[in-house]
Amino acid sequence: MILIGENINIMNKKIKEAMTNRKKEVIQKIAVESKNNGMDYLDLNIGPARKDGPFLIEWLIKTIREVCDLPLSIDTTNIEALKVGLEMEGEKAIINSIQGVEERMEELLPLVKKYNCKFIGLLLSKEGMPRDENERGAIAANFLAKIDEYGIPHDKVYFDPIVLPVRFQQEQVVATLEFMKMFKELFPDCNSTCGLSNVSNGALNELRGLLNRTYLVMLWKYGMDSAIVDAYDKELVYIVNQEKEDIKNLIWEAMDKELDISGLSEEEKNYVKTVYVLQGKSIYSDSYLKL
C-alpha cells in the first residue's frame, strides 16, 4: 500500500497562511514528519492558485527539497503551475488529478506522455459524480480507451473511484467498495488510489481516524494500491505496515460475516461496528459506536 501524505493542503488555514507568507519552516516540518511517519509521497494541494500558482509551486517544491526527498503528487487545477512542477520533478511526480472528462483528458494526457509521469484518473465524467459502481466502471473504461489512444502504459494510471463522506452519502461509500471488488478483474494492469479522509468529512472528530482506518483496510482487501491519507495517523501506518495484523484480520473477517462481538475488546468492537456502517449494514449516526 503506497501512502500519500495529505497534510500540505491549502484548505487548512495554517498551511494557507504559510503558503501566502512563504513560511518555509511550517511546510518543511510537515514534509519531514510525513516522511518520518511512513509516507511514500507528499500531496501538494494548492487548489486553483489562480495568479500565483506557478510561483507558489516552484517555491513549495524548492522548500521541500531542502529537507525531504519524497516524491510528490501535484494537486492543482492551475495547469501552468502543474507544468512548472512537472518540469522540476519529471517522471517521479504524480499528477493529482485528471478527470475522466474529454477536454480534461485531452489537455492533460499529453503532459503524462511528455513527462512520463504517473497520474490519478478521477472517475468523474461530464455528467459529474458517478451514481454507483457501474457508472464508475463505465467512466474508467472510457478513460482507459483514451489512455490507449495516447499510448500511455496502464501502470501510469491510479484510478480514483471517489470516496465520499459516510455522514452524508453512505450509499456512495458502499458503491466505491463494490467498484473496488470488481476493479482488479476489470482493470488488471491499472493502479488504484483514493482520498481516504473524505470518508470521515463532517463526522465527529473522535470518529474520523477510526472511519478512515477501517475504510482503508476494507478497500485494501479488494486490492486498493494506494491512498492519500493523514500522515499523522500513526495507527493507520502501523496497520498498513502489518504491525497490527489482529485488527486487519478482524476487519477482513467482519466484512465476510456477522460477528458475535460480545467477547471482543472495546477497540475491536468499535472496528467491527465501523465495518458494518461502511458496508451500509447499519445506518451512520454520530452515536453509532454507542448503539
Ligand code: THG
Ligand atoms: N482524490 C484525490 N485527491 C484528493 C482527494 C480525493 N485531494 C484532496 C482530498 N481529496 C484528500 N485530501 C484531504 C485532506 C484533508 C482532509 C481531507 C482530505 C481533511 N482535513 C480536515 C478538515 O478539513 O476538516 C482537517 C484539516 C486539519 O488538519 O486541520 O479532512 O478524493 N485524487
